[in-house]
Amino acid sequence: MNPVSTVFRQFVFIDNPSPIVKQLPTVTVFTAAVLLVVAVPDLLFSDLGAAIAGMAGMALATGLSLLFGLKTSLTHLALIIPFIDLFAIGLLRMGTGGAISLFGGLMILPVIWIANQPARRYIVFAAIGASLALTLPYTLGGLEPQNSTDWLRGFITPTVYAIAAAIVNEMSRQAAGRVAAIHELADERDVMLRGAVDYAERLSENEDRLRAADRLTRSVLDAVTEQSVIGSDVTGLIDVWNPGAEKMLGLKPAQTQGRRYVHEFHVETELLGRSRELNYPPGETVLNPGFSALVESARLGKAEVRQWTYVRADGTTLTVELAVTRRVDEQGSTVGYIFVATDVTQALEVSRLKDEFVGLISHELRTPLSSILGYLELMRDDEENPLSDEQVQYLGVAERNAHRLLRLVGDLLFTAQVGSSTFSLDTSLIEIRPIITSSVESATPNADTAGVALSAKMPKTPVLVLGDAQRLGQAIDNLISNAIKFTPRGGKVAVDVVVEANHAVITVTDTGMGIPADELDQLFARFFRASTATRAAVPGVGLGLSITKAIIVAHHGELDVQSTVGKGTSFIVRLPMNESIPV
C-alpha cells in the first residue's frame, strides 16, 4: 500500500475506527444510567446483583476495548466487546426493573456496532444477541413469562432491533462498497500514475537518444565540407543544406532551407535538355519539368550519377558530378531526394590538359618519324643513285623499326583516347569475312618467319555487322599477331568464324605458351603483360589487348579468353549482327 492510501485509512473513520472509540458512547451512557439510578431517589436497583454483574461486564468490555485498541494485532477480536456490552446492559436492565427498566434502549448502541459489518449474518447475530440480552430476566433471573405481552416482549423489541440492525448493516455495506470503490479508484490511480511516470521516463530517454542521434547525424553532415549535400522534399524545396553546399554555392542554410528550390541552382537549359532526352517525365511535380528530369531516375528507385552545372549565388558556374538518390519513409514511399555533388572542374581541367598533352606529344613524336620514313623511302627509290643489295637491306631494317615506332605512338594515342572515351568509330554495314581474310593474309609472312601454321575457316554466307572496318581489322590483326608471337616454332594459329544466336563469333586459337588462370582477368588492362610473356622475353608493351577490347566493346561486342599454360590460348570475339545492334 503506498503512503497516500495508508494515511487516508488512518485518518478517515468511516470503515474502521478504533474499538476504544466505538466503546466510548456505550460506556458513557451506561455510566450515566448507573449514576442516574444512584442519584435519583425514586430510581432503585431491583436486582443489585444483576446490576453489579452488568457493571462488571461493562468494565470488562471497556477494558478489552482499551486492550484491543492499543494492541493492533488483536483488533480483529474487537467484535466480542459489543456482545459483552449487550449482556452487560441486559443485566443492568434486569437489575433496574427488567421489563420496566429505563435502560433497555441502551442496547441499540452495541446492536449498531455489531450490525455495522459488511456481512449480512451480523444482522442475525445482533438480533440474537439482543434477544438473549432481553430475555436475561427469564433465563438468569428465574422469572416466568406471565402473559403474551411478556412473550411478545421477547420478540418485538429484538425484531425492531433486528430491523434497525438490518438498516445499519445495509448502510454499512453500502458505505463499505463506496469505500471499496474509492480504494479501487485510488489504487487504479496509483497504477496509472506509476505508468505515467514510467512513460515519461522512457519518453525522456528516447528524446535524449533521438537528440544524440540527431547531433551525430548533424555532426557527420557538417563535417562534410568538400562535397555539397542538399536534401529536398518531393517538390524540390530544400530542407538540408550542409557546409559543403554553403562553401560550394555561397549561401547559408538559413537562406535556402525552406525557401529555395534545388532546381534554382541548375542551368535551366540543361534541365530542359535532359527532360527532352528522357521524353518529358511527369514526375511528382507538374510545375517544374526540369526538376522532374533531374530526379526521374532516382524517383524510379535507381540512384543516378551525372555531370551537371551548378550556378553559384554570385552567378558563376561550376561543373559537378551529382549523385541523386531517393529518401523514403518507413512505409517505403518517396518523401524527398538527396543531392550529393562533387566539384569536378579541376578534374575535368586536368583531363582536358592531359588530352591536349597527349595530342601534342603524339604529333611531336610522329613528325620526326614521318621525316625519317619519308627520306628513307626517297633514298630507297632513288633511280639516279641505286643502292647495293646490302644497303637496301639496311634501309629495310631502319624503315621497319621506324614503322614500329610509328605504330607504337599510334597505339599510345589510341589508348589515351580510349581512356578519355573520345575515340569514335566510322560505322557502316560491313562484311566480316574480307576483314578476316585480309588480316590473315597480311599476317602470313610473319607466321611463316616464325614457323607457325596460320589457317582460317569461315562460313559460306556473308556475315554482316555494323562497324568500323579499319578498327575491326586492327583488332583482329592484334589478336592474330599476339597468337603468332606467343606460339613457339611448329605451333598452329587458327582463325574461326561462325554465326551463333545472331552473333558473329570470331575465335583465334593458338597452341602457344598460354596464360596463367589467375592472370586472365587482368589481361585486358593497359600495360599488363602475362608472366608467361615476360618470362619468355616476348617483346611488347602490353597495350594491344586493351586497345582490342576497347574496339570490340565500342562495337557492342564481347571479348573473352580461355587458356591453359603450356597448351594454348583462345580469344573469342562476339559481335552482334546487324539486326540486333542496340541503338
Next chain:
Amino acid sequence: MSVATGGPVTVLIVDDSEDQANLLRRHFEHAGCDVVISGTAEQALGVYASVQPDLTVVDLMLPGMTGWELNDVLSAEYPESPVAISSVLDVQSYPRADALLPKPVSRASVRQALMSCVPGWVAP
C-alpha cells in the same frame, strides 16, 4: 604560272617543317611539278595570287593561322582551286578537302593526289 597558262603544274606547299616541306618538294618535283614553299599560312595567302597554284598542300599544325583556318579561307576565296591536307594527325581529324596526304607521304600517294586533283597533270 600554272597548267592553265601552259606551264607545268604548280604546287604550293604550306608547311612549317623544313624537312617535311623538302620531302614533299622532292616528291612533287619528281612528278614533274614546280614547287613553291611557304612556311606559314599568312605567307601562303600573300603569294597565292602571284603563284596561282594548281594544287595547294596544307599542313594542319601551323604557327599563327592553323591549317584548318587556311583551308576554310581558301575554300571561300578560291573555291575552284584544289586543296590537299597533309598531316601526322589521324585522318579522322582532317577537315573536308580535295585530297588527303597523311604523313609520311610516299611517291605513290603524292602521284595519287595529283591524279585526282589536277586533271592537266601528266606523269613524267
